[in-house]
Amino acid sequence: MADFRRTAVTSFHGVASHPSMVRSLLAAALLATAAPLAAQVHVSPAVDPKVALLRDKALDGDNYAWEIVEGLTTEVGPRLAGTEAEARARDWAVRRLTAMGFANVRVEPFDMPVWVRGYEHAEIVAPFPQPMVVAALGNSGSTGPAGVTGEIVAFDSVDALKAAPDDLVRGKIVFVDHRMPANQDGSGYGEFGAPRRQGPTIASKKGALAIVIRSIGTDHHRNPHTGVMSFSDGAKPIPAGALTVPDAEQLVRILKRGQPVTMRLVLQSQTHQGQSANVIAEVPGRDPSLPPILVGGHLDSWDQGTGAIDDGAGVAIATAAAKQIMDAGRPLRTIRIIWFGAEEPGLFGGNAYRAKYGKQPHHALIESDFGADKIWKVDSKLGDARKPEAEAIGKVLAPLGIVTGSFTEADGSDIGPMLADGLPGVGLSQDGTRYFDLHHTPDDTLDKIDPAQLRQNVAAWTAVLGVLSGGIEEPKARKRR
């Protein structure tokens, strides 16, 4: 997930942050909430028994999602938008989607500016010389190999930086220490992401030499959180980096000693014009004249980790759910799977899809881009006329421990602009308590994904697709007895 707000409706208490604790808690929670339905059990009239069975089958045994996220993160690894690594990831995606039996597998390219990280280093020069761990933010200006050295001027928020006279900032290295607490729906990312999004532009316009921010993250590890920003209002690019949370706290302690603090900062990077692409595949519907259901995540990742939670898990969940439907038969409506390219630097893939297909009707848009911890809430925006469909989704998800939220909103990163245009959508919210421990850091790796929670995600998506698909017809070969 690059950058979108989530609204705060909280009723599920988040799981503990240690992976092994998460696993055991979830195993218990899933056993408690998802009672498998035998084929013989009569289900509520609001729930299609076929869909309930598919949901439970996925919960019990889906391996498609794990195989995709394990394969993509292992055989490609990091895949920064617009680089040859992202191109290798696309080749991998085409091979995998084809091998899984999807139809109309295709690559739809688009042009974009590509920012690439170089050598990075930070150190306190005075009064207490010591190295610090830093990562450049996406679109940071480059210091060049010599780096820059300047006095730190510190602010506790973007508001304080905004209010500062230019004289205080000019020629200095701005430090913004705006702290982000963890919460389960991730809603803090909007509020607390401001230093990353707005800080560099404000600092540049006031004549700062560079800016370093406290990582927009909720962990206490020496792993810096990168993420995109852009210089707006004609601000000239300056070097912009994120210190790890422990380094930011160390800098605060050093500043509190009351002496001038000097930092040396090397943040090298390059920008060039390049290309990315969306990868698309389909489960053809029985009635091709009906609008498709669009499901996806994004293929690109930041460069520091292997993009397991952001967003290998997302493409894996969407694709596994579509495959679960395809295994069961032919849906009435086409399911269109999309692995968006270049989400991180600014929703380039989503915007390319929107430019090409955004005026066409869609039955629903759904995107997974918030890790793979347990889904706890479903929102939808299908319109008043389709409220029974939205309610049926709520009914079939309830046994997975998922509450029904809004009927008038849904969100997503790449699909966000199209939802804002008025296209219908469904939003499945994962627990975000530990998401911002890992997001955009070197620590976004496969070991952070819990297979049991991943299966709960696929089960939920399968159920939603089961409802939206308009009914699944078993393959003819199997129907002849």
Place this chain on the structure above:
Amino acid sequence: MADFRRTAVTSFHGVASHPSMVRSLLAAALLATAAPLAAQVHVSPAVDPKVALLRDKALDGDNYAWEIVEGLTTEVGPRLAGTEAEARARDWAVRRLTAMGFANVRVEPFDMPVWVRGYEHAEIVAPFPQPMVVAALGNSGSTGPAGVTGEIVAFDSVDALKAAPDDLVRGKIVFVDHRMPANQDGSGYGEFGAPRRQGPTIASKKGALAIVIRSIGTDHHRNPHTGVMSFSDGAKPIPAGALTVPDAEQLVRILKRGQPVTMRLVLQSQTHQGQSANVIAEVPGRDPSLPPILVGGHLDSWDQGTGAIDDGAGVAIATAAAKQIMDAGRPLRTIRIIWFGAEEPGLFGGNAYRAKYGKQPHHALIESDFGADKIWKVDSKLGDARKPEAEAIGKVLAPLGIVTGSFTEADGSDIGPMLADGLPGVGLSQDGTRYFDLHHTPDDTLDKIDPAQLRQNVAAWTAVLGVLSGGIEEPKARKRR
């Protein structure tokens, strides 16, 4: 802690690994176990009521230890043995120990070989190109700036590497994937540290180009665990590094694909002759003819973190406890505080002290070098004649949740050789459940220390010193009424 074995006697269940959880659990545990004694309360005849009061005062309000570890890690930061950073740390120590009012503050230098880390980089070249996070082990050979590139040959243990024919290893990069589980007494470090200690020598003798090991650590973060090793039996130095745990797991997944795996490794480093020193200070006893009590930790740290748990906490705890005694009056026996230099690269400070003072009688040696989580066990080796003193220590520690272990053994890093020589000692064991999540990594920073648990450590040490000191006489000024 560089390198010592702890024996496994486990009866305390470890606390959770997240700092905030640790804090709240500990606060509850300490309230439950340590009932403060009012001066008026009659205590067990085995416990000196003055010592019990000092213990509870430290538990309730010691800030000396926090101020030392906060100050040292903030105002100096990393302090690799034999470097100018360690020299700055010594200056800091002398200033602090003098300001705290200790007597005979002095620096005792010694010569040593100094190993210094340079630029480091690892990447998989084929079949799935991607970067990996690595750190050189102390005393690693240098690849030079060009690095080395070779095929990986993988082993699940040092035993498997030992058993391999030289032909299998020659010219390749050895990978050893020996995994270390967490346990509360840290006893796995002996067993599971073998790849770091022995692996490089074995690999070198078989003609390996280089060796990378899975970090000797229990976490799942992209933080490599460094640590010392040495090439023995005439083995020529080769580059030797530790991959982070997630990177080692990634390499295993890549190897499982069955294709040859090529790695490029850059591990630059330099070695030169240099100097380190011990810093010593004293609380003079009323009877200078009696053997002193030696208490300490080590001042040097690895270079990746700021050496908070290893071993800023240790010098802080020992010094705070001595200060608590000094604040209360004059002990019968001298308490000698030592901040050992150059423990990490091979107990150089301990050996220098031993060479100078090791033949002189000591009343007891105690060292803190295992972080600052809750002390759960006390061992001692004071000899049969002093069993009542050892039992009195057990009695005064019990209200802190500390069990009595052995009466015939004690351990410590720098003091280990002197304990082996036959000098008496006391060992206070911290809970080590999360110690090897942090040990020797960039993540060894101040935020990993829980002030409440740190105070429990100081309370325990104060009580032990209270018993060993032979009685504290209140200052004359206060005695005159």
